[in-house]
Amino acid sequence: xxxxxxxxxxxxxxxxxxxxxxxxxxxxxxxxxxxxxxxxxxxxxxxxxxxxxxxxxxxxxxxxxxxxxxxxxxxxxxxxxxxxxxxxxxxxxxxxxxxxxxxxxxxxxxxxxxxxxxxxxxxxxxxxxxxxxxxxxxxxxxxxxxxxxxxxxxxxxxxxxxxxxxxxxxxxxxxxxxxxxxxxxxxxxxxxxxxxxxxxxxxxxxxxxxxxxxxxxxxxxxxxxxxxxxxxxxxxxxxxxxxxxxxxxxxxxxxxxxxxxxxxxxxxxxxxxxxxxxxxxxxxxxxxxxxxxxxxxxxxxxxxxxxxxxxxxxxxxxxxxxxxxxxxxxxxxxxxxxxxxxxxxxxxxxxxxxxxxxxxxxxxxxxxxxxxxxxxxxxxxxxxxxxxxxxxxxxxxxxxxxxxxxxxxxxxxxxxxxxxxxxxxxxxxxxxxxxxxxxxxxxxxxxxxxxxxxxxxxxxxxxxxx
Amino acid sequence: xxxxxxxxxxxxxxxxxxxxxxxxxxxxxxxxxxxxxxxxxxxxxxxxxxxxxxxxxxxxxxxxxxxxxxxxxxxxxxxxxxxxxxxxxxxxxxxxxxxxxxxxxxxxxxxxxxxxxxxxxxxxxxxxxxxxxxxxxxxxxxxxxxxxxxxxxxxxx
Numbered sequence: 001x002x003x004x005x006x007x008x009x010x011x012x013x014x015x016x017x018x019x020x021x022x023x024x025x026x027x028x029x030x031x032x033x034x035x036x037x038x039x040x041x042x043x044x045x046x047x048x049x050x051x052x053x054x055x056x057x058x059x060x061x062x063x064x065x066x067x068x069x070x071x072x073x074x075x076x077x078x079x080x081x082x083x084x085x086x087x088x089x090x091x092x093x094x095x096x097x098x099x100x101x102x103x104x105x106x107x108x109x110x111x112x113x114x115x116x117x118x119x120x121x122x123x124x125x126x127x128x129x130x131x132x133x134x135x136x137x138x139x140x141x142x143x144x145x146x147x148x149x150x151x152x153x154x155x156x157x158x159x160x161x162x163x164x165x166x167x168x169x170x171x172x173x174x175x176x177x178x179x180x181x182x183x184x185x186x187x188x189x190x191x192x193x194x195x196x197x198x199x200x201x202x203x204x205x206x207x208x209x210x211x212x213x214x215x216x217x218x219x220x221x222x223x224x225x226x227x228x229x230x231x232x233x234x235x236x237x238x239x240x241x242x243x244x245x246x247x248x249x250x251x252x253x254x255x256x257x258x259x260x261x262x263x264x265x266x267x268x269x270x271x272x273x274x275x276x277x278x279x280x281x282x283x284x285x286x287x288x289x290x291x292x293x294x295x296x297x298x299x300x301x302x303x304x305x306x307x308x309x310x311x312x313x314x315x316x317x318x319x320x321x322x323x324x325x326x327x328x329x330x331x332x333x334x335x336x337x338x339x340x341x342x343x344x345x346x347x348x349x350x351x352x353x354x355x356x357x358x359x360x361x362x363x364x365x366x367x368x369x370x371x372x373x374x375x376x377x378x379x380x381x382x383x384x385x386x387x388x389x390x391x392x393x394x395x396x397x398x399x400x401x402x403x404x405x406x407x408x409x410x411x412x413x414x415x416x417x418x419x420x421x422x423x424x425x426x427x428x429x430x431x432x433x434x435x436x437x438x439x440x441x442x443x444x445x446x447x448x449x450x451x452x453x454x455x456x457x458x459x460x461x462x463x464x465x466x
Numbered sequence: 467x468x469x470x471x472x473x474x475x476x477x478x479x480x481x482x483x484x485x486x487x488x489x490x491x492x493x494x495x496x497x498x499x500x501x502x503x504x505x506x507x508x509x510x511x512x513x514x515x516x517x518x519x520x521x522x523x524x525x526x527x528x529x530x531x532x533x534x535x536x537x538x539x540x541x542x543x544x545x546x547x548x549x550x551x552x553x554x555x556x557x558x559x560x561x562x563x564x565x566x567x568x569x570x571x572x573x574x575x576x577x578x579x580x581x582x583x584x585x586x587x588x589x590x591x592x593x594x595x596x597x598x599x600x601x602x603x604x605x606x607x608x609x610x611x612x613x614x615x616x617x618x619x620x621x622x623x
Contacts, residue, residue: 344608347543347571349578352482386540388547388575390512392481409509409540417481427482439479 002466003243004028004294005254006043006054010036010287017073019295021333022246023265023277027315028295028322029073043292044093044102047121048078052292055091055104055123062086066123069294071326072319079123087111094143094152097128097171105141105154112136116172129172137161144192144202146219147177155192155204155219159185166222178222186210193242193251196270197227205242205253209235228272236260243291246276258284295322296329297466298458300419301378304337305370307346308385311408317415323446324416324434328454330463332419336373345370350387350405352394360396368401377462379403379422381415395421402462413447423460425453469495474502478513489520496525503533503541512544519548527556534563542572550579557583558590565596570606577612586620594620 005025007016013036017028039059046053048068054075056065062085066078089109096103101119108114112135116128139159146153147168154174156165162185166178188209197203197218204224206215212235216227238258245252247267256263261284265277310317314337322332348363360368367382374380380403387394392411395404395418404418411417413434420435427437434447449457457463469491477483495517502514515533518526530552533545546564549557557579564576577600580586580593589597597620601613 343570343606344574347575349547353486385571386512386543388544389483389485389516390540390544391483394482409512411479411481411509414481437480437482439476439483 003291006290007286008288009285017294020245026333041288041290043290046119046123059086071295072322092141092143096169142192189240191240191242195268239289241289295331298330298463299333299466301333301335303335303374303380306339306383307342310383312410320413321416328449328457346385350394352391360398368398393418423457471498474498478510488517493523500529506538512540515544516548519551530560534560539569546572546575550582570609573609589620
């Protein structure tokens with residue numbers, strides 16, 4: 001399952017949601033005015049939508065807020081709690097005995113206390129167990145499958161003592177299954193994932209920033225065995241985020257370096273790692289990057305070829321299309337954007353009488369030759385000035401070079417409408433619906449899709465399952 | 467059914483207008499189309515020009531001639547392209563304007579209309595001169611190539 005990302009900037013109170021696509025990231029939405037001192041944000045199933053919900057914890061006020069996400073980068077409050085301890089050091093998600101939603105372990109280092117809670121619908125919480133014998137020196141607690149019990153197990157790391165302990169959890173009760181000493185006290189971050197170790201057990205990546213070292217370990221019933229060591233890593237990675245970002249099935253890793261505003265995404269395999277995405281120009285102030293599922297699990301991937309700037313901002317085209325496709329549970333990814341200086345193809349003759357399909361003009365044949373970076377199953381959208389005769393868009397494409405043109409003669413939702421054609425939808429006469437071609441004023445925002453249209457979209461060769 | 471402004475606006479505001487149906491609106495629709503085409507801010511103005519070219523007649527030809535001098539590129543483009551649907555004499559008036567257009571897409575549309583109308587076998591001197599000039603000095607290669615092709619295939623009146 002694909003992993004999306006929420007970026008949080010504490011100082012400015014900004015949050016931005018992105019989808020991911022084979023090492024690329026796709027902007028979904030941004031938020032400002034968030035509190036500037038959320039201590040921890042974590043994703044899970046807290047009783048909201050089928051996508052990841054979010055828990056925001058603010059230590060300074062003892063506030064916890066559960067939010068649902070809408071698939072487009074929007075969020076809505078499920079429930080707010082006040083009066084929480086201000087001294088929770090870490091909140092750990094997992095399956096600790098609840099009903100299938102994400103349960104929570106709250107750890108208070110100063111008090112040496114851990115409390116397990118199960119979650120209900122809409123952010124409801126029920127206390128499960130309290131433990132008052134926790135060490136007051138755990139640096140980090142990680143969830144994973146370390147004992148194979150079916151519930152979420154826990155790994156505790158004590159940097160000062162150089163120790164690590166594994167526990168299984170059953171209905172909020174802890175049982176130790178392994179203890180290790182002699183750990184470095186300088187591990188900066190420990191990342192759980194599937195890095196090619198024992199099947200059914202969570203592997204661990206240990207990152208030591210000062211040494212520029214990364215060490216992968218496999219675990220099994222509380223035991224650890226080294227998989228491989230990397231000694232040439234940057235010493236300046238700020239955050240390492242695990243997820244599924246387009247690699248081969250094992251856990252991929254996003255490395256974020258705040259000082260340069262850069263990031264690299266690596267796929268992992270049993271023998272090593274390989275780069276699948278590089279990014280620059282990111283904010284240097286992201287404080288938390290929260291992996292989760294924030295957009296639908298089906299996708300179309302677009303490559304945007306801009307021959308003439310659309311009078312409508314590209315982000316608006318994409319936002320409209322995403323909104324129109326949300327009810328079909330399809331996300332809209334952008335694989336690439338290319339600006340083409342092709343004046344001979346900016347105003348073209350077109351044959352769009354039947355709306356979509358083959359039977360194309362010479363101009364369209366020439367236009368669709370420009371496919372740099374386009375992969376199998378991808379769509380190309382050509383933004384041009386105008387067509388003869390004039391259309392808002394047209395989805396007549398040559399053979400298997402699927403795509404559409406969108407003209408500067410803007411119609412709201414035209415990009416979604418043309419992609420709808422490519423996904424095998426026909427015109428209808430119903431102003432509520434996306435494929436309406438009556439020209440009458442729309443009566444639904446976003447325009448709707450019927451169940452049958454959604455089925456056709458799912459079945460299209462151009463809709464991919466993430 | 468009487469063609470009303472509402473019917474025209476709805477039909478032309480479609481993502482993919484049905485121009486075959488619009489061509490049957492008849493000459494009574496042309497004044498309404500002219501009203502739309504003259505509004506520089508109207509998103510359906512280019513479509514109105516195109517439909518007028520399909521309906522034809524003196525008023526439609528006048529609409530295209532006025533559209534050929536519009537300040538909006540998309541409207542001038544449709545005038546040049548739509549001239550291919552007019553009788554030769556009316557089309558030549560429009561195309562003489564469009565060949566001098568500042569927009570390369572409009573000039574190329576005019577060249578295509580000339581070809582479509584079969585004017586290469588009986589080209590007025592004025593238009594032939596303009597095409598010869600484009601063939602040698604147009605700033606856009608694709609216009610020079612299209613012009614040169616017409617010149618080589620043309621016989622003048």
